Amino acid sequence: xxxxxxxxxxxxxxxxxxxxxxxxxxxxxxxxxxxxxxxxxxxxxxxxxxxxxxxxxxxxxxxxxxxxxxxxxxxxxxxxxxxxxxxxxxxxxxxxxxxxxxxxxxxxxxxxxxxxxxxxxxxxxxxxxxxxxxxxxxxxxxxxxxxxxxxxxxxxxxxxxxxxxxxxxx
Amino acid sequence: xxxxxxxxxxxxxxxxxxxxxxxxxxxxxxxxxxxxxxxxxxxxxxxxxxxxxxxxxxxxxxxxxxxxxxxxxxxxxxxxxxxxxxxxxxxxxxxxxxxxxxxxxxxxxxxxxxxxxxxxxxxxxxxxxxxxxxxxxxxxxxxxxxxxxxxxxxxxxxxxxxxxxxxxxxxxxxxxxxxxxxxxxxxxxxxxxxxxxxxxxxxxxxxxxxxxxxxxxxxxxxxxxxxxxxxxxxxxxxxxxxxxxxxxxxxxxxxxxxxxxxxxxxxxxxxxxxxxxxxxxxxxxxxxxxxxxxxxxxxxxxxxxxxxxxxxxxxxxxxxxxxxxxxxxxxxxxxxxxxxxxxxxxxxxxxxxx
Amino acid sequence: xxxxxxxxxxxxxxxxxxxxxxxxxxxxxxxxxxxxxxxxxxxxxxxxxxxxxxxxxxxxxxxxxxxxxxxxxxxxxxxxxxxxxxxxxxxxxxxxxxxxxxxxxxxxxxxxxxxxxxxxxxxxxxxxxxxxxxxxxxxxxxxxxxxxxxxxxxxxxxxxxxxxxxxxxxxxxxxxxxxxxxxxxxxxxxxxxxxxxxxxxxxxxxxxxxxxxxxxxxxxxxxxxxxxxxxxxxxxxxxxxxxxxxxxxxxxxxxxxxxxxxxxxxxxxxxxxxxxxxxxxxxxxxxxxxxxxxxxxxxxxxxxxxxxxxxxxxxxxxxxxxxxxxxxxxxxxxxxxxxxxxxxxxxxxxxxxxxxxxxxxxxxxxxxxxxxxxxxxxxxxxxxxxxxxxxxxxxxxxxxxxxxxxxxxxxxxxxxxxxxxxxxxxxxxxx
Numbered sequence: 030x031x032x033x034x035x036x037x038x039x040x041x042x043x044x045x046x047x048x049x050x051x052x053x054x055x056x057x058x059x060x061x062x063x064x065x066x067x068x069x070x071x072x073x074x075x076x077x078x079x080x081x082x083x084x085x086x087x088x089x090x091x092x093x094x095x096x097x098x099x100x101x102x103x104x105x106x107x108x109x110x111x112x113x114x115x116x117x118x119x120x121x122x123x124x125x126x127x128x129x130x131x132x133x134x135x136x137x138x139x140x141x142x143x144x145x146x147x148x149x150x151x152x153x154x155x156x157x158x159x160x161x162x163x164x165x166x167x168x169x170x171x172x173x174x175x176x177x178x179x180x181x182x183x184x185x186x187x188x189x190x191x192x193x194x195x196x197x198x199x
Numbered sequence: 200x201x202x203x204x205x206x207x208x209x210x211x212x213x214x215x216x217x218x219x220x221x222x223x224x225x226x227x228x229x230x231x232x233x234x235x236x237x238x239x240x241x242x243x244x245x246x247x248x249x250x251x252x253x254x255x256x257x258x259x260x261x262x263x264x265x266x267x268x269x270x271x272x273x274x275x276x277x278x279x280x281x282x283x284x285x286x287x288x289x290x291x292x293x294x295x296x297x298x299x300x301x302x303x304x305x306x307x308x309x310x311x312x313x314x315x316x317x318x319x320x321x322x323x324x325x326x327x328x329x330x331x332x333x334x335x336x337x338x339x340x341x342x343x344x345x346x347x348x349x350x351x352x353x354x355x356x357x358x359x360x361x362x363x364x365x366x367x368x369x370x371x372x373x374x375x376x377x378x379x380x381x382x383x384x385x386x387x388x389x390x391x392x393x394x395x396x397x398x399x400x401x402x403x404x405x406x407x408x409x410x411x412x413x414x415x416x417x418x419x420x421x422x423x424x425x426x427x428x429x430x431x432x433x434x435x436x437x438x439x440x441x442x443x444x445x446x447x448x449x450x451x452x453x454x455x456x457x458x459x460x461x462x463x464x465x466x467x468x469x470x471x472x473x474x475x476x477x478x479x480x481x482x483x484x485x486x487x488x489x490x491x492x493x494x495x496x497x498x499x500x501x502x503x504x505x506x507x508x509x510x511x512x513x514x515x516x517x518x519x520x521x522x523x524x525x526x527x528x529x530x531x532x533x534x535x536x537x538x539x540x541x542x543x544x545x546x547x548x549x550x551x552x553x
Numbered sequence: 554x555x556x557x558x559x560x561x562x563x564x565x566x567x568x569x570x571x572x573x574x575x576x577x578x579x580x581x582x583x584x585x586x587x588x589x590x591x592x593x594x595x596x597x598x599x600x601x602x603x604x605x606x607x608x609x610x611x612x613x614x615x616x617x618x619x620x621x622x623x624x625x626x627x628x629x630x631x632x633x634x635x636x637x638x639x640x641x642x643x644x645x646x647x648x649x650x651x652x653x654x655x656x657x658x659x660x661x662x663x664x665x666x667x668x669x670x671x672x673x674x675x676x677x678x679x680x681x682x683x684x685x686x687x688x689x690x691x692x693x694x695x696x697x698x699x700x701x702x703x704x705x706x707x708x709x710x711x712x713x714x715x716x717x718x719x720x721x722x723x724x725x726x727x728x729x730x731x732x733x734x735x736x737x738x739x740x741x742x743x744x745x746x747x748x749x750x751x752x753x754x755x756x757x758x759x760x761x762x763x764x765x766x767x768x769x770x771x772x773x774x775x776x777x778x779x780x781x782x783x784x785x786x787x788x789x790x791x792x793x794x795x796x797x798x799x800x801x802x803x804x805x806x807x808x809x810x811x812x813x814x815x816x817x818x819x820x821x822x823x824x825x826x827x828x829x830x831x832x833x834x835x836x837x838x839x840x841x842x843x844x845x846x847x848x849x850x851x852x853x854x855x856x857x858x859x860x861x862x863x864x865x866x867x868x869x870x871x872x873x874x875x876x877x878x879x880x881x882x883x884x885x886x887x888x889x890x891x892x893x894x895x896x897x898x899x900x901x902x903x904x905x906x907x908x909x910x911x912x913x914x915x916x917x918x919x920x921x922x923x924x925x926x927x928x929x930x931x932x933x934x935x936x937x938x939x940x941x942x943x944x945x946x947x948x949x950x951x952x953x954x955x956x957x958x959x960x961x962x963x964x965x966x967x968x969x970x971x972x973x974x975x976x977x978x979x980x981x982x983x984x
Contacts, residue, residue, distance in 0.1 A: 063968060070965060073958040080951035081445065084280035088255055092277045119892070144764070148899055161906070164794035177764035177792065275886040282886070282944075435966045439959045446955040453948040456884035 101197035104137060107189060115151025115158070118196070124148055125185060125196060130169050131156055135189075137196040138171045138182040149182070158182065225429035228415045235305035236413060236433075237440050238298050243401065244441045245295035248448065249333075252288040253390065260340070262386035264379025267342035268462040275459055286452035292334060294448070296478050299330055307536050310520065310529075311414035317517040319407040322400050324514050329397050334476055336389040342382055347463035348473045350385075351377045356486065359499050360507075378465065474550070481546035482506055484553075604704040609711075613666055620652065647687060649696035650675050677776040684776075693734075700724050716774075718763040722748055725768045744768075747825030766792065782809075785816035793817075799909035831867065834908055835860030858913040862920045866901050869927040870894065876934030883941050890933035897926040 104118040104127045115128040117140055126140035128151050138158065142149050147162035157174070158167040165176035172181045186197045210216045227236060259278055261270040274281035303323065306312060312320035339350045354377065358368030373380035415421045427433050475483050485506075489498040512519070520532050605611050610619075618625045622639030624632070634640045644652040654675035656662055663672050678684040678697070686694045700716055707714035715724045726745035728734050735742050748754050748768070756765035771788050772778060780788045786806070790797025800806060800816065809816050820841040821829065832839040835856050836846075842856035873894060880887050900923030907915045 066961070066964060066968060070958075070961045073954055073961055076954045077442070077951075077958045080954055084283050085251075085255065087279035088281060088284050089258060090279065092273075092279060092281075094273075094277050124895070144762075147902070161795045162902075163792045164790075177762065179762070179764065272886065272888070276889065431969060432966060435962050435969075439962050442955055442959045442962070446952050446959075449948055449951055449955070453944045454884075456886075458884070459886060 101195050104187075104194045104196040107192045107194060110135075110194075113153045113156065115153075117148065117150070120185070120196065120198070126151065126158065126182075127187070127194065127196065128158065128169060135187045135194060136169060136171075137185040137187045138167075139185070140182075142178060143173065143180040143182065144176070144178045222430050223428075225409070226412075226426040227429055227433045228413055228419070228421075229425040229427050230416065230419050232305075232309055232416055235302075235309065237437065238302040238305060239408070240437045241440050241444055242295055242298045242302055243405070244444060245291050245298060246397070246401070248291045248445075249288065249295065250394070252284050252291065253394075255284050256288060257390065262340070262383050264342060264382055264463075267340060267382055268459075271341040272459060275456075282456050283449075283452050286455075286457045287448050289457040290448055290451045290455075292337060293477070294444070296330055296334060299327060300478075303327060304536065304540065306414075307516065308533065309414070309416045310532075311416075312517040312520075313414070313417070314517075316407070316411055316414060319404060319411065320517050321514065322404040322407065326397065326400050326404060328510070329393055329400065331478065333389065333393050333397075334478065336385040336393065338476055339382060339385045340389060341459060342463050343460035344463050344467070344470055345460055345473060347377060347465070348469050349475045350381065351469075352473060352483075353475060353479070354381075356499075356503060359497075359503055361500060361504075376465070477547065477551075480550035481543045484546045484550035601704040604702075607713075608704060608706045609708045610706060620655075646692045646694075646696050649698055650678055650684070650687075653697045674775040677773075681773070681775060681777045682779075695728060699728070716769075718765075718767055719757060719761075721767040721769055722754070744824045747823075751824060751826045752828045753826060782813050782815040785818055789817045795906055796909045799907065803909060803911045805911055829905075831860065831863055831905070834863065852911070855911060855913055859908050859911075859916050862913065862916050863901070863904055863908070866897070866904060866920045866923045866927065869924055869931075870897050870901060873897070873927045873930035873934060876931055876938070880934050880937035880941070883938070885937040885941055887933065887937050890930050890937075893926060893933075894930045897923045897930065900926065 102118065102120050102125075104120075104125065105116060110116060110127065110129040112129050112133050113131045115126055118125050118127055120139075124140040126138050126149060128136045128138070130136060138149075140148050142160040142162065142165055144160065144163055144165050147160050149158050149160045149165070149167065151157075152159045155166070156169065158169070158171070159165070160167075160176070160178065163177050165178040166174050167178065167182055168174050170181075171184045173179070188195045188197065206215070227233065256274065259270055259274050259281070261267060271285065274285055276282075278284075306320065306323070335350075335353060339346045354368055354371045357371060358364045360367065369375065371381070371384070372378070373384040415424055474480065486499055486502045489502040491498050493501050516532075520528065602617075605617075616625070622641055623634045624638045627633040634642070641648070641652070658672050658675045660672045663670050674697075679688065683694045683696070687696065702715055707717075709716050711717060712719070714720065722745060730742055730745040732742045753766050756762045757767060769777065770791070771780065786797045786800050790801075797817075806816070808814075809819055815823070820833065821827075833841050836843050836848075836853060837860075840856065840860075842852065846852040846856060874891075877887050877891050877894065881891070900919045903919045904916050904923065907919060910916075
């Protein structure tokens with residue numbers, strides 16, 4: 030995966046440049062010293078070109094993860110979540126919570142409690158989203174209905190694509 | 200034998216022999232100020248680096264408010280050598296502005312804009328404005344917090360200009376506010392409009408230089424001054440400069456990778472210490488120092504109009520400084536140049552210290 | 554008579570004399586007029602009347618006689634303020650609960666003003682220490698008006714009210730922080746001063762979080778009384794639900810109650826509750842466990858073990874954050890592993906809650922996964938630093954070739970020029 034910028038690499042990548050650089054540096058033949066200088070120059074040009082072209086070559090080859098993160102994220106698979114259950118997923122730099130309500134609907138919210146930024150969880154017994162830190166309660170529309178939270182949780186849009194649950198920030 | 204045939208075939212169609220002949224006759228005057236001749240070439244080289252790295256970045260960049268930051272983050276983390284390409288692009292942009300300023304001031308002080316080179320100067324000044332446009336539009340593209348607010352402030356300044364200000368602001372922002380629409384717009388300027396204009400102007404600029412040859416400072420005799428062959432003597436020297444520039448870029452990119460910052464949030468309060476790119480600092484600082492009211496006029500408007508006037512004067516330099524050389528006029532022009540340099544330097548330093 | 558007054562009155566036509574208490578419309582208007590005219594006077598009644606203007610009672614259309622009784626329809630002042638007509642000039646403290654309770658204990662009547670308002674305040678009051686002392690003849694204790702004010706009573710949701718969340722502590726402190734006044738009651742007077750230093754006061758006053766507890770949230774308001782040692786966990790558990798639940802199922806619950814240690818406050822104190830820290834756990838200095846546990850007993854060992862689990866995780870997180878910060882300062886992009894570290898911090902928070910079980914095994918259930926996450930963060934930091942040194946090595950190699958190439962071209966130029974020197978074409982600039 031990680032190569033050093035070695036001479037052999039450089040040669041492999043830039044053989045086609047031999048002719049061009051050759052013309053540049055070997056136009057004048059004769060004495061041994063000059064020929065040595067030209068030879069050295071040719072090789073170094075190749076090595077430098079290699080050092081420049083190698084990163085570019087690696088840059089254009091497709092990366093392992095082929096796409097940048099977007100404002101939507103795959104929160105899970107359909108069927109992974111039972112009715113009346115919830116799970117935490119990563120949404121960019123913040124956690125989100127995906128809930129399958131008792132009626133089977135999928136809902137997604139920011140999982141950061143609006144009180145002191147603890148991570149909330151779904152409680153299947155009360156059918157509410159609950160923050161364990163100070164007993165904050167939210168209903169399944171994200172409204173703060175009990176405890177200290179001052180604001181509702183931010184709601185995200187949920188879509189099904191194939192068998193994937195896609196959550197999108199509006 | 201075969202090479203000869205190909206050459207003859209090409210010469211018939213493209214006149215390459217006469218082009219090579221012309222190149223062979225191209226000469227560079229040698230005197231104590233020859234060193235300044237290199238800066239035009241280095242600027243052109245850095246522009247080429249911008250084109251190459253810019254095209255590479257286009258493979259992964261996504262120009263929308265939702266995806267721009269994430270795609271740049273993706274380039275920095277997931278794409279092999281993405282950090283290198285992006286950092287080189289950013290560093291090279293800044294070095295290019297720096298060499299461009301050096302190039303311009305050297306031409307100014309050596310009075311290389313004298314007839315018949317007025318058009319070369321004009322195209323050069325236009326290229327300076329285009330380079331600044333590149334910098335301003337490119338700064339927003341990663342869609343991070345600092346860039347967002349710098350763009351907000353920058354376009355606001357444009358909006359202060361009487362009469363045309365408001366329409367210009369709306370045109371730049373693509374609406375009343377800096378939004379995702381602004382980003383798309385700036386992207387269009389940065390990768391299509393400005394490159395097209397720059398390519399045309401650079402072609403004109405370089406062709407004009409070939410047409411007139413290098414200007415010899417007035418104090419040397421144009422006929423008797425020593426000369427060096429452009430190819431290979433001067434060209435190889437140019438090449439050394441370019442290779443060293445690559446080295447500097449690689450070192451800057453590897454040791455000081457360009458920061459990404461935090462994703463822009465249009466609803467977040469402006470962070471403290473918003474500063475534009477360094478080449479705007481002196482103007483930014485001036486506008487801060489100007490009192491709110493000068494007589495009955497708005498201080499900011501006066502400042503912006505003054506800078507506009509300076510830009511216009513810069514355009515007209517070859518027409519204001521008419522030959523033959525008049526010692527008094529020459530002194531005034533040199534003084535103006537030195538004062539401008541000092542002003543820019545002092546204001547930039549003050550801007551960074553406060 | 555202003556327009557608004559008229560309208561607010563018209564909106565409440567049905568309040569008229571349900572219990573023969575409120576007066577007919579015409580009379581009422583007359584009294585309101587009197588109210589306004591007296592407000593302008595320099596008389597004895599100007600203060601209560603002007604105060605009345607800001608009160609919720611005035612906004613709801615009540616007038617002087619609705620509380621004080623009497624008959625405002627009569628021209629003669631003396632006749633209208635005749636005690637035989639129910640007129641009370643100034644109720645004695647012992648009369649106040651009933652004075653307010655005339656309306657506030659009447660569910661039928663209160664429903665017309667505010668259906669959600671409770672009507673058991675008077676009843677509750679007599680369960681409070683204040684009420685019980687009042688019944689036993691103490692005239693110095695707080696009654697309704699001591700906290701709510703008399704003529705200037707505002708709604709509890711009005712930020713200017715003396716019983717608004719941010720004003721409650723000051724209101725209670727008027728008496729409870731006054732050592733002279735409280736002499737004879739044999740209770741401390743430093744609760745207010747302590748409370749002001751507490752984490753709750755900081756939340757309430759600095760963060761303006763009106764959900765943060767003040768006096769009445771733990772002591773009750775009308776039924777104000779200390780909760781009693783065996784009920785403290787229930788009180789704190791209103792907000793700290795999980796901690797309370799864990800504590801009540803722990804072996805500590807029975808022992809604390811038996812020994813009259815006030816549950817939560819046994820370790821956290823009461824009014825001056827500070828932000829808890831890891832130093833409170835374990836057997837070191839600052840640890841509260843060693844107040845009861847001595848070396849050799851099981852609790853001592855458990856305290857030490859739980860502390861070491863939490864210290865391990867905490868140190869591990871610090872180490873990982875440290876290396877990630879170092880990598881970030883070096884210009885590496887590590888926002889993703891930094892995000893993952895949030896999860897470890899979450900586990901640490903969770904572990905700090907789980908110590909209320911007094912069970913090392915429970916704590917370990919979350920510190921274990923936490924340590925794994927922290928370890929991954931550390932590895933990501935190491936990888937970032939390795940990547941940085943890889944970049945530097947790559948740079949060194951490329952710079953070597955670049956500089957070497959520059960030098961060679963320079964030599965080449967000299968070689969060409971030394972050859973051309975014979976031809977006399979070029980200069981010796983290169984030298």
